[in-house]
Amino acid sequence: MERCSQSNEKNDSITRKLIVELKDGINYLKKSTGIVPRLAVLQVGDREDSNLYIKVKENMAKKIVVEISKYKFNEDVHQRKIFSLINSLNLDPNIHGIIVQLPLPNGFSEFELTEAIDCIKDVDGFHSSNLTRITKNCVFNPPCTPSGIIRLLSEYNIDLEGKLVTIVGRSSVVGIPLFHMLNNLNATVTLCHSKTRDLESMVKMADIVISAVGKPALIKGHWIKPGAIVVDVGISYVDGILQNARLKDSSKKSGKRIVGDVDFENALKNASLITPVPGGVGNH
Template sequence: MVNGEKLILDGNAVADSMKLQLEGRIKRLKERGITPCLATILVGDDPSSATYVRMKGNACKRLGMTSMRVELSASTTTEALIAAIRELNEDRSVHGILLQHPVPHHIDERAAFEAIAIAKDVDGVTAVGYAQNAFGYADYPSCTPAAIMAILAYYQLPIGGKHAVVIGRSPILGKPVSVMLLNADATVTTCHSRTSDLAALVRMADIVVAAVGKPKFVQGDWIKPGAVVIDAGYNPGNVGDVDYEACLANASAITPVPTGVGPVTIATLLKHTVHAAEKLGG
Protein backbone atom coordinates (compact mmCIF):
# COMPACT_ATOMS: atom_id res chain seq x y z
CA MET A 1 0.00 0.00 0.00
CA VAL A 2 1.02 3.61 -0.53
CA ASN A 3 -0.04 5.85 2.37
CA GLY A 4 -2.71 3.28 3.20
CA GLU A 5 -4.04 3.24 -0.36
CA LYS A 6 -4.27 0.14 -2.49
CA LEU A 7 -1.66 0.03 -5.23
CA ILE A 8 -3.27 -0.80 -8.57
CA LEU A 9 -0.50 -2.15 -10.78
CA ASP A 10 -1.11 -0.35 -14.08
CA GLY A 11 0.31 -2.46 -16.88
CA ASN A 12 -0.16 0.32 -19.42
CA ALA A 13 2.22 2.57 -17.46
CA VAL A 14 4.84 -0.19 -17.33
CA ALA A 15 4.41 -0.96 -21.04
CA ASP A 16 4.67 2.71 -22.01
CA SER A 17 7.92 3.02 -20.05
CA MET A 18 9.35 -0.04 -21.81
CA LYS A 19 8.33 1.19 -25.26
CA LEU A 20 9.84 4.61 -24.59
CA GLN A 21 13.16 2.92 -23.85
CA LEU A 22 12.90 0.99 -27.14
CA GLU A 23 12.45 4.03 -29.36
CA GLY A 24 16.11 5.05 -29.33
CA ARG A 25 17.28 1.48 -29.89
CA ILE A 26 14.98 1.10 -32.89
CA LYS A 27 16.17 4.42 -34.30
CA ARG A 28 19.80 3.32 -34.04
CA LEU A 29 19.02 0.02 -35.75
CA LYS A 30 17.27 1.82 -38.59
CA GLU A 31 20.29 4.06 -39.03
CA ARG A 32 22.19 0.84 -39.72
CA GLY A 33 19.56 -0.23 -42.26
CA ILE A 34 17.92 -2.73 -39.90
CA THR A 35 14.21 -2.71 -39.05
CA PRO A 36 13.31 -5.12 -36.25
CA CYS A 37 10.90 -7.70 -37.63
CA LEU A 38 8.56 -10.00 -35.72
CA ALA A 39 7.01 -12.87 -37.67
CA THR A 40 3.75 -14.17 -36.21
CA ILE A 41 2.32 -17.52 -37.26
CA LEU A 42 -1.40 -18.13 -36.95
CA VAL A 43 -2.69 -21.63 -37.67
CA GLY A 44 -6.44 -21.87 -38.15
CA ASP A 45 -9.14 -19.26 -37.66
CA ASP A 46 -9.64 -19.03 -33.90
CA PRO A 47 -11.01 -15.49 -33.40
CA SER A 48 -9.24 -14.89 -30.08
CA SER A 49 -5.89 -15.96 -31.52
CA ALA A 50 -6.47 -13.74 -34.55
CA THR A 51 -7.16 -10.80 -32.24
CA TYR A 52 -3.96 -11.42 -30.26
CA VAL A 53 -1.89 -11.61 -33.44
CA ARG A 54 -3.45 -8.40 -34.73
CA MET A 55 -2.70 -6.62 -31.44
CA LYS A 56 0.95 -7.68 -31.62
CA GLY A 57 1.20 -6.54 -35.23
CA ASN A 58 -0.32 -3.16 -34.42
CA ALA A 59 2.06 -2.73 -31.48
CA CYS A 60 5.00 -3.37 -33.81
CA LYS A 61 3.81 -0.81 -36.32
CA ARG A 62 3.30 1.88 -33.69
CA LEU A 63 6.98 1.58 -32.76
CA GLY A 64 8.18 1.53 -36.36
CA MET A 65 8.91 -2.19 -36.37
CA THR A 66 7.93 -4.65 -39.07
CA SER A 67 5.28 -7.28 -38.48
CA MET A 68 5.26 -10.27 -40.84
CA ARG A 69 2.04 -12.23 -40.56
CA VAL A 70 2.02 -15.88 -41.65
CA GLU A 71 -1.45 -17.42 -41.80
CA LEU A 72 -1.91 -21.17 -42.27
CA SER A 73 -5.14 -23.12 -42.62
CA ALA A 74 -6.57 -25.21 -39.80
CA SER A 75 -5.75 -28.34 -41.81
CA THR A 76 -2.02 -27.56 -41.82
CA THR A 77 0.10 -30.53 -40.77
CA THR A 78 2.86 -30.49 -38.18
CA GLU A 79 5.37 -31.04 -40.98
CA ALA A 80 4.06 -28.10 -43.00
CA LEU A 81 4.11 -25.84 -39.96
CA ILE A 82 7.68 -26.83 -39.13
CA ALA A 83 8.69 -26.17 -42.74
CA ALA A 84 7.22 -22.66 -42.51
CA ILE A 85 9.09 -22.04 -39.26
CA ARG A 86 12.35 -23.20 -40.79
CA GLU A 87 11.88 -20.76 -43.66
CA LEU A 88 11.55 -17.95 -41.14
CA ASN A 89 14.64 -19.23 -39.31
CA GLU A 90 16.60 -18.75 -42.55
CA ASP A 91 15.10 -15.36 -43.41
CA ARG A 92 17.68 -12.76 -42.36
CA SER A 93 15.05 -10.00 -42.35
CA VAL A 94 13.14 -11.79 -39.57
CA HIS A 95 14.49 -11.32 -36.05
CA GLY A 96 11.77 -12.89 -33.91
CA ILE A 97 9.28 -15.71 -34.45
CA LEU A 98 6.05 -16.15 -32.51
CA LEU A 99 3.80 -19.17 -33.00
CA GLN A 100 0.40 -18.19 -31.66
CA HIS A 101 -0.85 -20.61 -29.03
CA PRO A 102 -2.92 -22.75 -29.13
CA VAL A 103 -2.57 -24.54 -32.46
CA PRO A 104 -5.17 -27.06 -33.72
CA HIS A 105 -5.20 -30.29 -31.72
CA HIS A 106 -3.80 -32.48 -34.49
CA ILE A 107 -0.53 -30.50 -34.56
CA ASP A 108 2.38 -31.46 -32.34
CA GLU A 109 2.75 -28.06 -30.71
CA ARG A 110 5.93 -28.95 -28.82
CA ALA A 111 7.63 -30.12 -32.02
CA ALA A 112 6.64 -26.87 -33.69
CA PHE A 113 7.95 -24.77 -30.81
CA GLU A 114 11.24 -26.67 -30.86
CA ALA A 115 11.66 -25.88 -34.56
CA ILE A 116 12.08 -22.18 -33.74
CA ALA A 117 15.74 -21.17 -33.76
CA ILE A 118 16.88 -20.19 -30.28
CA ALA A 119 18.24 -16.89 -31.65
CA LYS A 120 14.70 -16.01 -32.79
CA ASP A 121 12.74 -17.53 -29.90
CA VAL A 122 11.58 -14.15 -28.63
CA ASP A 123 8.53 -15.69 -26.93
CA GLY A 124 10.66 -18.07 -24.86
CA VAL A 125 8.87 -21.27 -25.85
CA THR A 126 11.72 -23.67 -26.64
CA ALA A 127 13.19 -26.17 -24.20
CA VAL A 128 16.61 -24.54 -24.58
CA GLY A 129 15.12 -21.15 -23.80
CA TYR A 130 13.43 -22.57 -20.71
CA ALA A 131 16.70 -24.10 -19.53
CA GLN A 132 18.57 -20.83 -20.06
CA ASN A 133 15.86 -19.07 -18.06
CA ALA A 134 16.22 -21.60 -15.24
CA PHE A 135 19.94 -20.88 -15.10
CA GLY A 136 19.23 -17.14 -15.12
CA TYR A 137 20.82 -16.09 -18.40
CA ALA A 138 18.06 -16.31 -21.03
CA ASP A 139 18.01 -13.49 -23.57
CA TYR A 140 14.33 -14.14 -24.16
CA PRO A 141 12.47 -15.63 -21.18
CA SER A 142 8.79 -16.40 -21.74
CA CYS A 143 7.04 -13.09 -22.26
CA THR A 144 4.26 -13.23 -19.68
CA PRO A 145 6.58 -14.37 -16.86
CA ALA A 146 9.05 -11.66 -17.87
CA ALA A 147 6.18 -9.16 -17.86
CA ILE A 148 5.25 -10.17 -14.31
CA MET A 149 8.83 -9.61 -13.19
CA ALA A 150 8.88 -6.24 -14.99
CA ILE A 151 5.74 -5.11 -13.14
CA LEU A 152 7.22 -6.07 -9.78
CA ALA A 153 10.44 -4.22 -10.66
CA TYR A 154 8.67 -1.09 -11.98
CA TYR A 155 6.69 -0.71 -8.76
CA GLN A 156 9.72 -1.66 -6.65
CA LEU A 157 7.87 -4.47 -4.93
CA PRO A 158 10.33 -6.66 -3.01
CA ILE A 159 10.78 -10.29 -4.03
CA GLY A 160 13.82 -11.49 -2.09
CA GLY A 161 12.85 -13.41 1.03
CA LYS A 162 9.15 -13.35 0.15
CA HIS A 163 6.96 -16.44 -0.21
CA ALA A 164 5.50 -16.57 -3.71
CA VAL A 165 2.69 -18.94 -4.60
CA VAL A 166 2.19 -19.59 -8.32
CA ILE A 167 -1.10 -21.19 -9.33
CA GLY A 168 -0.49 -23.02 -12.60
CA ARG A 169 2.39 -25.00 -14.08
CA SER A 170 2.23 -24.46 -17.84
CA PRO A 171 5.63 -24.54 -19.59
CA ILE A 172 5.25 -20.98 -20.87
CA LEU A 173 3.79 -19.34 -17.76
CA GLY A 174 3.56 -21.13 -14.42
CA LYS A 175 6.85 -23.00 -14.57
CA PRO A 176 9.03 -20.19 -15.97
CA VAL A 177 7.63 -17.52 -13.63
CA SER A 178 8.27 -19.89 -10.72
CA VAL A 179 11.92 -20.21 -11.67
CA MET A 180 12.27 -16.46 -12.27
CA LEU A 181 10.89 -15.71 -8.83
CA LEU A 182 13.21 -18.34 -7.36
CA ASN A 183 16.17 -16.73 -9.13
CA ALA A 184 15.09 -13.42 -7.58
CA ASP A 185 15.43 -15.03 -4.12
CA ALA A 186 11.77 -15.73 -3.39
CA THR A 187 10.70 -18.98 -1.77
CA VAL A 188 8.33 -20.44 -4.34
CA THR A 189 5.43 -22.85 -4.09
CA THR A 190 4.04 -23.94 -7.47
CA CYS A 191 0.46 -25.19 -7.29
CA HIS A 192 -1.62 -27.07 -9.84
CA SER A 193 -4.81 -29.10 -10.33
CA ARG A 194 -3.63 -31.84 -7.95
CA THR A 195 -2.48 -29.57 -5.15
CA SER A 196 -4.11 -30.38 -1.83
CA ASP A 197 -5.68 -27.53 0.16
CA LEU A 198 -4.76 -24.85 -2.35
CA ALA A 199 -6.51 -22.10 -0.40
CA ALA A 200 -4.36 -22.75 2.68
CA LEU A 201 -1.17 -22.45 0.62
CA VAL A 202 -2.31 -19.22 -1.03
CA ARG A 203 -3.11 -17.76 2.40
CA MET A 204 0.60 -18.05 3.27
CA ALA A 205 1.75 -16.13 0.19
CA ASP A 206 3.33 -12.69 0.14
CA ILE A 207 3.08 -12.77 -3.67
CA VAL A 208 0.30 -14.62 -5.51
CA VAL A 209 0.55 -15.28 -9.24
CA ALA A 210 -2.66 -16.64 -10.74
CA ALA A 211 -2.12 -18.45 -14.04
CA VAL A 212 -4.74 -21.15 -13.99
CA GLY A 213 -7.09 -20.17 -16.83
CA LYS A 214 -10.30 -20.18 -14.77
CA PRO A 215 -12.37 -17.01 -14.32
CA LYS A 216 -12.44 -15.57 -10.78
CA PHE A 217 -10.80 -18.73 -9.45
CA VAL A 218 -8.81 -17.09 -6.66
CA GLN A 219 -11.11 -16.02 -3.84
CA GLY A 220 -10.80 -12.97 -1.64
CA ASP A 221 -10.49 -14.89 1.62
CA TRP A 222 -7.48 -16.75 0.19
CA ILE A 223 -5.40 -13.56 0.20
CA LYS A 224 -3.20 -12.76 3.18
CA PRO A 225 -3.53 -9.12 4.28
CA GLY A 226 -0.85 -7.11 2.49
CA ALA A 227 -0.14 -9.67 -0.22
CA VAL A 228 0.71 -8.68 -3.79
CA VAL A 229 -1.65 -10.28 -6.31
CA ILE A 230 -0.64 -10.73 -9.96
CA ASP A 231 -3.46 -11.92 -12.21
CA ALA A 232 -1.96 -13.47 -15.35
CA GLY A 233 -5.25 -14.91 -16.53
CA TYR A 234 -7.54 -13.71 -19.26
CA ASN A 235 -10.99 -15.19 -19.80
CA PRO A 236 -14.00 -14.18 -21.91
CA GLY A 237 -15.59 -10.95 -20.81
CA ASN A 238 -12.30 -9.33 -19.73
CA VAL A 239 -12.23 -11.46 -16.58
CA GLY A 240 -9.04 -12.65 -14.96
CA ASP A 241 -8.26 -15.67 -12.81
CA VAL A 242 -8.71 -13.59 -9.65
CA ASP A 243 -11.97 -12.38 -8.14
CA TYR A 244 -10.68 -8.82 -8.38
CA GLU A 245 -13.03 -6.94 -6.07
CA ALA A 246 -12.90 -9.64 -3.39
CA CYS A 247 -9.09 -9.96 -3.51
CA LEU A 248 -8.63 -6.19 -3.54
CA ALA A 249 -9.94 -6.06 0.03
CA ASN A 250 -6.87 -7.81 1.45
CA ALA A 251 -4.20 -7.17 -1.18
CA SER A 252 -1.72 -4.31 -0.85
CA ALA A 253 -1.16 -4.32 -4.63
CA ILE A 254 -3.02 -6.01 -7.48
CA THR A 255 -3.10 -6.13 -11.27
CA PRO A 256 -6.41 -5.44 -13.00
CA VAL A 257 -7.57 -7.30 -16.10
CA PRO A 258 -7.17 -6.48 -18.95
CA THR A 259 -4.86 -3.54 -18.21
CA GLY A 260 -2.41 -5.35 -15.97
CA VAL A 261 -0.11 -8.09 -17.22
CA GLY A 262 -1.39 -8.13 -20.82
CA PRO A 263 0.06 -4.83 -22.11
CA VAL A 264 3.42 -5.62 -20.50
CA THR A 265 3.51 -9.03 -22.18
CA ILE A 266 3.24 -7.39 -25.58
CA ALA A 267 5.84 -4.75 -24.68
CA THR A 268 8.17 -7.55 -23.55
CA LEU A 269 7.73 -9.31 -26.89
CA LEU A 270 8.71 -6.09 -28.68
CA LYS A 271 11.70 -5.65 -26.38
CA HIS A 272 12.90 -9.18 -27.12
CA THR A 273 12.49 -8.65 -30.86
CA VAL A 274 14.54 -5.45 -30.74
CA HIS A 275 17.24 -7.25 -28.75
CA ALA A 276 17.26 -10.06 -31.32
CA ALA A 277 17.62 -7.51 -34.13
CA GLU A 278 20.59 -5.98 -32.34
CA LYS A 279 22.21 -9.39 -32.01
CA LEU A 280 21.37 -10.79 -35.43
CA GLY A 281 21.71 -7.66 -37.55
CA GLY A 282 20.20 -7.53 -41.05
Protein backbone atom coordinates in the same frame (compact mmCIF):
# COMPACT_ATOMS: atom_id res chain seq x y z
CA MET B 1 -1.94 -2.58 -10.50
CA GLU B 2 -4.88 -1.38 -8.42
CA ARG B 3 -4.10 0.28 -5.10
CA CYS B 4 -5.48 3.77 -5.23
CA SER B 5 -7.16 6.18 -7.61
CA GLN B 6 -3.82 6.87 -9.28
CA SER B 7 -3.06 3.21 -10.07
CA ASN B 8 -4.17 3.44 -13.70
CA GLU B 9 -1.97 6.49 -14.16
CA LYS B 10 0.94 4.51 -12.70
CA ASN B 11 0.31 1.59 -15.05
CA ASP B 12 0.09 3.91 -18.04
CA SER B 13 3.31 5.61 -16.95
CA ILE B 14 5.12 2.26 -16.84
CA THR B 15 3.79 1.36 -20.29
CA ARG B 16 4.89 4.70 -21.77
CA LYS B 17 8.32 4.29 -20.20
CA LEU B 18 8.77 0.83 -21.73
CA ILE B 19 7.59 2.03 -25.14
CA VAL B 20 10.14 4.85 -25.10
CA GLU B 21 12.92 2.43 -24.11
CA LEU B 22 11.98 0.03 -26.90
CA LYS B 23 11.60 2.74 -29.55
CA ASP B 24 14.96 4.25 -28.64
CA GLY B 25 16.65 0.85 -28.89
CA ILE B 26 14.99 0.05 -32.21
CA ASN B 27 15.82 3.48 -33.67
CA TYR B 28 19.45 3.01 -32.67
CA LEU B 29 19.46 -0.43 -34.31
CA LYS B 30 18.02 1.00 -37.53
CA LYS B 31 20.48 3.90 -37.67
CA SER B 32 23.55 1.84 -36.82
CA THR B 33 22.82 -1.29 -38.87
CA GLY B 34 19.99 -0.47 -41.27
CA ILE B 35 18.02 -3.40 -39.85
CA VAL B 36 14.25 -3.02 -39.68
CA PRO B 37 13.04 -5.55 -37.06
CA ARG B 38 10.36 -7.93 -38.32
CA LEU B 39 8.44 -10.48 -36.26
CA ALA B 40 6.75 -13.53 -37.80
CA VAL B 41 3.61 -14.68 -35.97
CA LEU B 42 2.21 -18.13 -36.77
CA GLN B 43 -1.34 -19.02 -35.74
CA VAL B 44 -3.27 -22.26 -36.18
CA GLY B 45 -7.04 -22.03 -35.75
CA ASP B 46 -9.16 -19.11 -34.61
CA ARG B 47 -9.23 -19.10 -30.80
CA GLU B 48 -10.62 -15.89 -29.33
CA ASP B 49 -7.85 -15.57 -26.77
CA SER B 50 -5.16 -16.14 -29.41
CA ASN B 51 -6.73 -13.49 -31.64
CA LEU B 52 -6.68 -11.10 -28.69
CA TYR B 53 -3.02 -11.77 -27.88
CA ILE B 54 -2.01 -11.31 -31.51
CA LYS B 55 -3.94 -8.03 -31.68
CA VAL B 56 -2.06 -6.83 -28.60
CA LYS B 57 1.23 -7.74 -30.31
CA GLU B 58 0.20 -5.85 -33.45
CA ASN B 59 -0.79 -2.75 -31.50
CA MET B 60 2.48 -2.69 -29.61
CA ALA B 61 4.50 -3.34 -32.77
CA LYS B 62 2.97 -0.22 -34.33
CA LYS B 63 3.92 1.85 -31.29
CA ILE B 64 7.56 0.76 -31.28
CA VAL B 65 7.83 0.61 -35.10
CA VAL B 66 8.40 -3.13 -35.51
CA GLU B 67 7.00 -4.85 -38.58
CA ILE B 68 4.88 -8.00 -38.27
CA SER B 69 4.26 -10.78 -40.77
CA LYS B 70 1.25 -12.95 -39.89
CA TYR B 71 0.73 -16.51 -41.07
CA LYS B 72 -2.64 -18.02 -40.18
CA PHE B 73 -3.59 -21.64 -40.85
CA ASN B 74 -6.85 -23.54 -40.59
CA GLU B 75 -6.96 -26.32 -38.02
CA ASP B 76 -6.92 -28.95 -40.77
CA VAL B 77 -3.44 -27.90 -41.95
CA HIS B 78 -0.80 -30.62 -41.83
CA GLN B 79 1.95 -29.97 -39.30
CA ARG B 80 4.56 -30.56 -42.03
CA LYS B 81 3.42 -27.37 -43.76
CA ILE B 82 4.05 -25.37 -40.58
CA PHE B 83 7.48 -26.99 -40.18
CA SER B 84 8.31 -26.00 -43.74
CA LEU B 85 7.34 -22.38 -43.09
CA ILE B 86 9.36 -22.25 -39.86
CA ASN B 87 12.42 -23.59 -41.67
CA SER B 88 12.04 -20.90 -44.33
CA LEU B 89 11.66 -18.18 -41.70
CA ASN B 90 14.73 -19.46 -39.85
CA LEU B 91 16.78 -18.91 -43.01
CA ASP B 92 15.18 -15.57 -43.95
CA PRO B 93 17.57 -12.73 -42.99
CA ASN B 94 14.67 -10.27 -42.98
CA ILE B 95 12.88 -12.16 -40.21
CA HIS B 96 14.41 -11.49 -36.79
CA GLY B 97 11.91 -13.15 -34.48
CA ILE B 98 9.42 -16.01 -34.75
CA ILE B 99 6.42 -16.78 -32.55
CA VAL B 100 4.06 -19.75 -32.71
CA GLN B 101 0.90 -18.54 -30.97
CA LEU B 102 -0.07 -20.97 -28.22
CA PRO B 103 -2.07 -22.97 -27.38
CA LEU B 104 -2.32 -25.04 -30.54
CA PRO B 105 -5.35 -27.17 -31.46
CA ASN B 106 -5.39 -30.86 -30.60
CA GLY B 107 -3.17 -32.93 -32.86
CA PHE B 108 -0.35 -30.40 -33.06
CA SER B 109 2.86 -30.69 -31.06
CA GLU B 110 3.71 -27.44 -29.29
CA PHE B 111 7.08 -28.86 -28.30
CA GLU B 112 8.08 -29.95 -31.80
CA LEU B 113 6.99 -26.70 -33.43
CA THR B 114 8.67 -24.42 -30.89
CA GLU B 115 11.80 -26.60 -31.05
CA ALA B 116 11.88 -26.08 -34.82
CA ILE B 117 12.42 -22.34 -34.33
CA ASP B 118 16.04 -21.16 -34.41
CA CYS B 119 16.76 -20.45 -30.74
CA ILE B 120 18.22 -17.04 -31.69
CA LYS B 121 14.89 -16.10 -33.31
CA ASP B 122 12.84 -17.65 -30.49
CA VAL B 123 11.66 -14.36 -28.99
CA ASP B 124 9.11 -16.14 -26.78
CA GLY B 125 11.94 -18.07 -25.12
CA PHE B 126 10.19 -21.46 -25.47
CA HIS B 127 13.02 -23.36 -27.17
CA SER B 128 14.49 -25.97 -24.83
CA SER B 129 17.92 -24.36 -24.99
CA ASN B 130 16.44 -21.04 -23.81
CA LEU B 131 14.36 -22.70 -21.09
CA THR B 132 17.40 -24.62 -19.85
CA ARG B 133 19.40 -21.40 -19.65
CA ILE B 134 16.72 -19.91 -17.38
CA THR B 135 17.57 -22.49 -14.71
CA LYS B 136 21.21 -21.39 -14.94
CA ASN B 137 20.26 -17.69 -14.78
CA CYS B 138 21.90 -16.95 -18.14
CA VAL B 139 18.95 -16.90 -20.52
CA PHE B 140 19.35 -15.36 -23.99
CA ASN B 141 15.66 -14.72 -24.73
CA PRO B 142 13.64 -14.71 -21.49
CA PRO B 143 9.92 -15.51 -21.95
CA CYS B 144 7.91 -12.34 -22.41
CA THR B 145 5.09 -12.71 -19.89
CA PRO B 146 7.31 -13.81 -16.95
CA SER B 147 9.71 -10.99 -17.81
CA GLY B 148 6.81 -8.54 -17.87
CA ILE B 149 5.60 -9.71 -14.47
CA ILE B 150 9.04 -9.27 -12.93
CA ARG B 151 9.46 -5.85 -14.54
CA LEU B 152 6.04 -4.78 -13.24
CA LEU B 153 6.93 -5.80 -9.68
CA SER B 154 10.25 -3.98 -10.02
CA GLU B 155 8.52 -0.78 -11.16
CA TYR B 156 6.48 -0.89 -7.96
CA ASN B 157 9.72 -1.31 -5.96
CA ILE B 158 8.73 -4.74 -4.66
CA ASP B 159 11.71 -6.62 -3.23
CA LEU B 160 11.32 -10.28 -4.16
CA GLU B 161 14.11 -11.62 -1.97
CA GLY B 162 12.68 -13.92 0.69
CA LYS B 163 9.08 -13.35 -0.39
CA LEU B 164 6.68 -16.33 -0.40
CA VAL B 165 5.34 -16.54 -3.94
CA THR B 166 2.58 -18.90 -5.07
CA ILE B 167 2.28 -19.39 -8.83
CA VAL B 168 -0.93 -21.04 -10.04
CA GLY B 169 -0.43 -22.48 -13.52
CA ARG B 170 2.38 -24.75 -14.73
CA SER B 171 2.52 -23.97 -18.43
CA SER B 172 5.79 -23.51 -20.28
CA VAL B 173 4.48 -20.08 -21.29
CA VAL B 174 4.27 -18.57 -17.80
CA GLY B 175 4.34 -20.82 -14.76
CA ILE B 176 7.44 -22.97 -15.22
CA PRO B 177 9.83 -20.28 -16.52
CA LEU B 178 8.51 -17.78 -13.98
CA PHE B 179 9.19 -20.29 -11.20
CA HIS B 180 12.87 -20.43 -12.16
CA MET B 181 13.20 -16.69 -12.80
CA LEU B 182 11.75 -15.81 -9.38
CA ASN B 183 13.90 -18.46 -7.74
CA ASN B 184 16.94 -16.81 -9.36
CA LEU B 185 15.85 -13.58 -7.63
CA ASN B 186 15.84 -15.38 -4.25
CA ALA B 187 12.09 -15.60 -3.82
CA THR B 188 10.67 -18.74 -2.17
CA VAL B 189 8.37 -20.11 -4.85
CA THR B 190 5.56 -22.69 -4.79
CA LEU B 191 4.27 -23.87 -8.18
CA CYS B 192 0.63 -24.98 -8.18
CA HIS B 193 -2.01 -25.67 -10.81
CA SER B 194 -5.75 -26.12 -11.16
CA LYS B 195 -5.59 -29.67 -9.78
CA THR B 196 -3.50 -28.86 -6.70
CA ARG B 197 -5.08 -30.23 -3.53
CA ASP B 198 -6.02 -27.52 -1.03
CA LEU B 199 -5.05 -24.73 -3.41
CA GLU B 200 -6.68 -22.32 -0.97
CA SER B 201 -4.02 -22.90 1.69
CA MET B 202 -1.23 -22.44 -0.85
CA VAL B 203 -2.67 -19.10 -1.90
CA LYS B 204 -3.40 -17.94 1.65
CA MET B 205 0.23 -18.27 2.74
CA ALA B 206 1.63 -16.23 -0.15
CA ASP B 207 3.02 -12.72 -0.03
CA ILE B 208 2.64 -12.65 -3.81
CA VAL B 209 0.06 -14.63 -5.80
CA ILE B 210 0.50 -15.04 -9.56
CA SER B 211 -2.20 -16.87 -11.50
CA ALA B 212 -2.01 -17.95 -15.15
CA VAL B 213 -4.56 -20.72 -15.65
CA GLY B 214 -7.40 -19.24 -17.71
CA LYS B 215 -10.20 -20.36 -15.38
CA PRO B 216 -12.65 -17.65 -14.25
CA ALA B 217 -12.84 -17.03 -10.48
CA LEU B 218 -10.45 -19.89 -9.71
CA ILE B 219 -8.82 -17.76 -7.00
CA LYS B 220 -11.40 -16.61 -4.46
CA GLY B 221 -11.11 -13.17 -2.95
CA HIS B 222 -11.04 -14.40 0.65
CA TRP B 223 -8.05 -16.62 -0.14
CA ILE B 224 -5.84 -13.55 -0.48
CA LYS B 225 -3.79 -12.77 2.61
CA PRO B 226 -4.25 -9.18 3.83
CA GLY B 227 -1.56 -7.04 2.25
CA ALA B 228 -0.64 -9.62 -0.39
CA ILE B 229 0.19 -8.71 -3.98
CA VAL B 230 -1.86 -10.34 -6.75
CA VAL B 231 -0.80 -10.61 -10.40
CA ASP B 232 -3.52 -12.11 -12.59
CA VAL B 233 -2.47 -13.06 -16.12
CA GLY B 234 -5.28 -15.52 -16.81
CA ILE B 235 -7.69 -14.62 -19.59
CA SER B 236 -11.14 -16.09 -20.21
CA TYR B 237 -14.16 -14.97 -22.23
CA VAL B 238 -17.37 -15.33 -20.26
CA ASP B 239 -21.03 -14.46 -20.60
CA GLY B 240 -24.22 -15.20 -18.71
CA ILE B 241 -24.04 -15.65 -14.94
CA LEU B 242 -20.97 -16.45 -12.88
CA GLN B 243 -21.09 -16.53 -9.08
CA ASN B 244 -24.45 -14.70 -9.06
CA ALA B 245 -22.96 -11.76 -10.97
CA ARG B 246 -23.96 -10.66 -14.44
CA LEU B 247 -20.87 -10.77 -16.61
CA LYS B 248 -22.50 -9.73 -19.85
CA ASP B 249 -20.83 -6.57 -21.08
CA SER B 250 -23.30 -4.46 -23.04
CA SER B 251 -20.41 -2.49 -24.55
CA LYS B 252 -19.27 -5.60 -26.41
CA LYS B 253 -21.19 -6.62 -29.50
CA SER B 254 -20.48 -10.25 -28.66
CA GLY B 255 -22.05 -9.83 -25.23
CA LYS B 256 -18.91 -11.36 -23.74
CA ARG B 257 -16.48 -10.03 -21.19
CA ILE B 258 -12.81 -10.74 -20.54
CA VAL B 259 -12.06 -11.87 -16.98
CA GLY B 260 -9.05 -13.25 -15.14
CA ASP B 261 -8.48 -16.13 -12.75
CA VAL B 262 -9.00 -14.02 -9.64
CA ASP B 263 -12.31 -12.87 -8.12
CA PHE B 264 -11.14 -9.29 -8.55
CA GLU B 265 -13.71 -7.29 -6.58
CA ASN B 266 -13.40 -9.45 -3.46
CA ALA B 267 -9.63 -9.88 -3.75
CA LEU B 268 -9.34 -6.10 -3.90
CA LYS B 269 -10.55 -5.98 -0.28
CA ASN B 270 -7.43 -7.82 0.94
CA ALA B 271 -4.71 -7.20 -1.62
CA SER B 272 -2.32 -4.28 -1.30
CA LEU B 273 -1.77 -4.39 -5.06
CA ILE B 274 -3.67 -6.28 -7.75
CA THR B 275 -3.62 -6.30 -11.55
CA PRO B 276 -6.98 -5.99 -13.32
CA VAL B 277 -8.07 -8.11 -16.28
CA PRO B 278 -8.20 -6.63 -18.84
CA GLY B 279 -5.81 -3.71 -18.41
CA GLY B 280 -3.05 -5.47 -16.52
CA VAL B 281 -0.15 -7.64 -17.66
CA GLY B 282 0.01 -8.02 -21.45
CA ASN B 283 -3.04 -5.90 -22.21
CA HIS B 284 -1.46 -2.58 -23.19
